[in-house]
Amino acid sequence: MTDVTVAIAQIDTCVGDIAGNIDKIVDFAGEAARQGADLVVFPEMTITGYPIEDLALRGSFQRAAEHGLSVVAKRLVEEGHEHLTVILGTLGSLALSDHVQMPRPTNRAVVLSGGSVTAAYDKHHLPNYGVFDEYRIFASGDTTTVITVGGHRIGLAICEDIWQDGGPVKNLEDENIDLLVTLNGSPYEEGKRQQRIDLAAQRAAALGAPLVYANQVGGQDDLVFDGGSFVVGPSGAVLARAPKFEEHLLLWTLTDSPHEDHTGDVTEFTDLDEEVYTALVTGLQGYVRKNGFTSVVLGLSGGIDSALVAAIAADALGGENVYGVSMPSNYSSQHSQDDAADLAQRIGAHYRVQHIAPMVDAFQSQLNLEGVAEENLQARVRGMTLMALSNSEGHLVLATGNKTELAVGYSTIYGDAVGGYAPIKDVDKSRVWQLSRWRNTVAVDRGDIPPIPESSITKPPSAELRPGQVDQDSLPPYDLLDQVLDAHIEHEEGREELLARGFAPEIVDKVVSLVDRAEWKRRQYPLGPKVTALAFGRDRRVPVTSRWREPNH
């Protein structure tokens, strides 16, 4: 047996952009070869991008993926890499399995060598919970695949295969393998970085062989893939690890007598605030770029939410691609407008002021709205203004709502909910403050100007839809509210469990009923109602950022 240098190509694919993905695969394979790699491992579904949802079911897309694989094989040879073994992911051919009522493609790992496909493995365990619905679109594989490279026996698995007991990874325990290679499309979750390594170490121990974990990176639709690819040995030692949230080529060598020394670079983890903030930047960047936009527009209220979103956008796209609009009403305070202008200057964003009174007055002279209808009117005039600027100048609109206010329904449909991307939709108010402070501290540490005005962080939050209104008039304190919401929404705790935790009954009842009502209101006004009275023509589930277009002239 000879030493085998393994390169993990941690790349950012784009769903449906088969040509672009192929270029990236060939580039990274070439660079790996130049650096002496014998084997290159790509993430899950490399040629097609991931997750492809119902695109998997389109005949034209299946054919394009099949053709794409032959293009990759040909180009690798043309560029002189016929001796390189390349493992990548793509759609497999149609098959039936226990889980599918009609033929479905498989989620496949393909081994390319010398210009042809020398082996293939079809994902066995298909995740079908949370953000995953893979039973809908894939047939399951039922075989175990072992390839030989430089005399080493290498087993293959795809993502969920290592998260579930049994199946191919269990079968490989009897195959005396020297290495397990896994292709992954594992989205970022708080706390998951260590969980992945612990799990991989457990599988490596059972197999008595190191495990290569190649993960996708980049924002794709509603998911952020964090990369952080690694190699873990059977004793649990991390032998190599790539940075998170960036493309990377990680090299590590499989030797005849594997030892537990670090044989590759091991990137250290960052602190949690940095990790979460970078996830938000990565998600925004991917969504904007993969949708073909270069700039964003958002309302700057002077408050903390829009300030954090603007800072994230400036970090993702550069301040020159961020267009901030202050849209004061008669209820907006001067200090809010000052804070908005200050923020824009700090991050180098474009800035303009558009008073909403002329439009609000025009509606009011016709409709005489009061109460919530009047508050919503203000929010909707702002939403329309942003959409008008989007239509005329080509920016993507960002919605600035945070998770707490969306959860309790402090948001206006077709108003501040307007937008193609909501960067902090999944960040609660407590964390909005925390991340804002963290981002400012980092700037100070670097000798930069802190992006977020101090007064946006310290002043009491207000929607400024009525004179003197502040959020705490009608909501529990945010630190308490966020604790109850976390237990109720993330941990699915009902009233009984919440009371058992010691939350006061009046707080629990208030929060639970706000969330119920907000969930219902949000579902009630879907954009493009999903009604299919005739049960045909149902909306396909296709990632927003898919670049797939039907073949055309």
Added chain:
Amino acid sequence: MTDVTVAIAQIDTCVGDIAGNIDKIVDFAGEAARQGADLVVFPEMTITGYPIEDLALRGSFQRAAEHGLSVVAKRLVEEGHEHLTVILGTLGSLALSDHVQMPRPTNRAVVLSGGSVTAAYDKHHLPNYGVFDEYRIFASGDTTTVITVGGHRIGLAICEDIWQDGGPVKNLEDENIDLLVTLNGSPYEEGKRQQRIDLAAQRAAALGAPLVYANQVGGQDDLVFDGGSFVVGPSGAVLARAPKFEEHLLLWTLTDSPHEDHTGDVTEFTDLDEEVYTALVTGLQGYVRKNGFTSVVLGLSGGIDSALVAAIAADALGGENVYGVSMPSNYSSQHSQDDAADLAQRIGAHYRVQHIAPMVDAFQSQLNLEGVAEENLQARVRGMTLMALSNSEGHLVLATGNKTELAVGYSTIYGDAVGGYAPIKDVDKSRVWQLSRWRNTVAVDRGDIPPIPESSITKPPSAELRPGQVDQDSLPPYDLLDQVLDAHIEHEEGREELLARGFAPEIVDKVVSLVDRAEWKRRQYPLGPKVTALAFGRDRRVPVTSRWREPNH
């Protein structure tokens, strides 16, 4: 063996409204008993409503369903029906099966008799395609259940179980049963009515026993259940059939020597236009009522789309609960406004005129929009006006877009796409005309005033967003366009297949690129972007019309 009178209780349940569903179950069971029934069969998931999507995963909901079953059992006895056998659907207890990565409830049929559960059957085949995602939420059953009533052996199955080969229905072939009872939540699809009967007849023939098909009825979220419950004999004869689109109690008697005579009422099928129109009325009615609204508001342009929607709404809710708003711009013709007023009068709807010029001018004085941005502005001022009326007067907003214009992107996000329900979203333009003519003809036949003004049907369609604009300036003729769209969208045909059908290349390319762009634009601006950068707090999939609320004080 004694004769067994079977009652099929074809009811309209509401997702999450456990108390309401229980009342209905007890009412129908009581009525069945009064009419001499020995056995009452309800549709799938009767206690919880169907489909419940991710509600199935909530502990508090599971507990409420379990409690609900005991309430039904108790009330049936209290009301003197202890001798009645009742078969209904609900959530089963948590289980593991091949399809699920963690414990899930089953989709269960429960047999109640004498105040207790005497048997249960868990759905084996879980549909996981199209509108169904049952692998996500249910564990599969793996047993066959046969009960005995009046000496007859009766097998149980649930919906998809008869659509797939193998499994429990196949197993029952060896069980010498006298009857197969199936509980269904089978949504309406064009052409499915005969398909269901043919399939049921095939299963009945294989079993050598009649098959009882109890189906749900009513609009639920984005689905319309058409009822049409029936009994089919082993020779394929329809022995009884309930009407479609209405609640009904259908009686039929299982005798010792089953014969193929019609032993119950057999409702004839209606013509297809009536069926589709009634499906649209049923869907709208269910959505409005189950969401707690009593009235709707919509823009009346004088065109055919809004006219048909208004007619459907008036048939569903009564004209007095329909609020039409004419919102003319400077480009709106007088005849359009006349047609809108005429329509409202014909259907007995409320009617008002709200000129949009004051609001459009206010925006334009500030923003100076041109081209598409200006066209969108008009549509958005209308959308905001309708939402303002919704907020201040409490009506649900209806969107009036048809399937053809949505498919090709002739729709403004946050403009005419505004609405909680879009009754004709799944009806192409050709069919909009056809249904409008059909509805008018029915009115004439009945001696009523035809609801839709003749000139709305005959004039060339126009969005009236520019002077003299008509749809056909920029689109192929609608009859041709709808044919291409049907092949491309419904039958997933790509460019090659469309050309092979003989469509001209320039038409195919135009339609395919319009659809691609429209799909992308629609996905790009989701309401409440579904971004979950931290991959926690993802939106649950819960039916819009769910009445489930977390237990509270």
